[in-house]
Structure formats: C-alpha cells, structure tokens
Amino acid sequence: DSGVTQTPKHLITATGQRVTLRCSPRSGDLSVYWYQQSLDQGLQFLIQYYNGEERAKGNILERFSAQQFPDLHSELNLSSLELGDSALYFCASSVAPSGSAGELFFGEGSRLTVL
Amino acid sequence: GNSVTQMEGPVTLSEEAFLTINCTYTATGYPSLFWYVQYPGEGLQLLLKATKADDKGSNKGFEATYRKETTSFHLEKGSVQVSDSAVYFCALRNQAGTALIFGKGTTLSVSS
Numbered sequence: 001d002s003g004v005t006q007t008p009k010h011l012i013t014a015t016g017q018r019v020t021l022r023c024s025p026r027s028g029d030l031s032v033y034w035y036q037q038s039l040d041q042g043l044q045f046l047i048q049y050y051n052g053e054e055r056a057k058g059n060i061l062e063r064f065s066a067q068q069f070p071d072l073h074s075e076l077n078l079s080s081l082e083l084g085d086s087a088l089y090f091c092a093s094s095v096a097p098s099g100s101a102g103e104l105f106f107g108e109g110s111r112l113t114v115l
Numbered sequence: 116g117n118s119v120t121q122m123e124g125p126v127t128l129s130e131e132a133f134l135t136i137n138c139t140y141t142a143t144g145y146p147s148l149f150w151y152v153q154y155p156g157e158g159l160q161l162l163l164k165a166t167k168a169d170d171k172g173s174n175k176g177f178e179a180t181y182r183k184e185t186t187s188f189h190l191e192k193g194s195v196q197v198s199d200s201a202v203y204f205c206a207l208r209n210q211a212g213t214a215l216i217f218g219k220g221t222t223l224s225v226s227s
Contacts, residue, residue, distance in 0.1 A: 004158070033214050033215075042220055043204065043217040043220070045216065048214050090159070092158075103161045103164070104159075104161075104215055106151075106158035106160070107158050108156070108157055
C-alpha cells in the first residue's frame with residue numbers, strides 16, 4: 001500500500017459527459033502528480049501541483065483541469081469526454097516539489113471507460 | 116526534449132532465466148534514472164534508481180547501471196521468478212524537472 005488513495009477505481013460514462021477523479025496523497029506529501037496510462041501512448045504526465053499551486057504542466061488537454069485543495073487532496077476534472085479519453089488515470093505524490101532524486105508514490109489508478 | 120525508449124515487449128521467459136530489459140534516454144544535463152514496476156491491478160512501485168553516472172541501483176535481485184556514455188540504464192536480473200511477472204517502466208527526472216518521464220513499459224511474463 002503506497003498510501004495514495006484514488007477514487008473511484010472504475011468509472012463508465014458516455015461521450016460528452018464530465019467526470020471528476022479524486023486523489024488523496026500520502027500523509028505529509030505536498031506534491032501531487034496526475035498521469036494518464038493508455039495502451040498506445042503509455043504513461044503520459046498531465047499536471048503537477050505543489051501545496052495548492054500548479055507546478056508543472058505536461059500533455060494535458062484543454063478539456064481537462066485539475067486543482068489541489070487546502071487539505072492537499074487533488075481532483076482531476078475531465079469534460080466533453082471522447083472515446084479516446086478511455087484510460088487508466090494515476091495519481092502520484094511526493095514530499096518535495098522538484099529535485100531529481102525524489103521518489104513518486106503511485107495510487108492504484110482510476111479506470112475510465114467512455115462509451 | 117527529454118525522452119525514454121524501452122525495448123518492446125512482451126518478454127516471455129522460463130523461471131530461473133536471465134533477464135535484460137533495455138532502456139536508453141535522451142536528456143539535458145544529468146538526470147536521475149529509475150525503474151518502476153507495475154504488478155497486475157496495482158499502481159507503479161519504485162524498483163530501483165541511480166542518480167549519477169556509473170551508479171548501480173539494485174533491489175530484489177534486479178540491477179541497473181547508469182551509463183552516461185551510452186545513455187542507457189538497462190535492467191537485469193540473474194534468475195527470474197514467476198512472481199516477477201509485471202510491467203517494467205524505465206523513467207528519468209532531470210535536474211530541473213519535476214515529473215518523471217516514463218518509457219512505454221515492457222511486459223515480462225515468467226512461466227514455471
């Protein structure tokens with residue numbers, strides 16, 4: 001158990017809909033990262049937050065947004081969903097905002113299926 | 116930009132066979148290098164890491180050496196077990212970077 005909690009574990013929805021994925025980081029970790037894992041693209045970094053502020057952006061679509069709340073949990077909002085958004089979405093956390101050697105701790109992921 | 120290239124899988128081996136999974140990287144400066152493992156139905160876990168050239172990371176019988184001259188970080192294990200069946204990801208994080216950049220993953224299947 002990594003200590004990172006993600007909900008829901010599975011989600012099935014229709015095209016055009018909007019969903020919210022939630023992540024609670026490990027106790028004491030201030031940084032939260034979101035990744036998308038799909039068969040064709042592999043693991044793609046979406047966005048990072050540190051102590052409530054956006055820290056880095058990766059390949060995140062404009063239809064997607066995220067935030068980190070004062071209690072440090074984070075939410076990833078996916079809107080106007082398309083079939084291609086079906087993927088496993090991982091949240092990870094770390095103590096520090098940056099630095100090359102730090103380990104990331106991953107949750108078990110939220111599997112989104114768009115029909 | 117920064118990128119990681121891993122050998123395509125799946126890799127299928129018999130128990131006690133020798134394992135090599137190749138990984139090469141492109142990065143500016145001196146990145147840290149990682150191997151993560153994903154067991155079925157689980158999130159990724161750090162397997163080992165190396166933070167500078169010629170460092171060797173090791174854990175659970177797995178090893179990888181940071182080779183700057185060949186920009187490689189190949190994963191090896193002398194004798195695999197069925198329980199090693201998983202997806203293995205090579206990753207880097209550069210000095211100024213925040214998030215890890217992952218390769219596409221290599222699926223390892225070990226049979227008894």
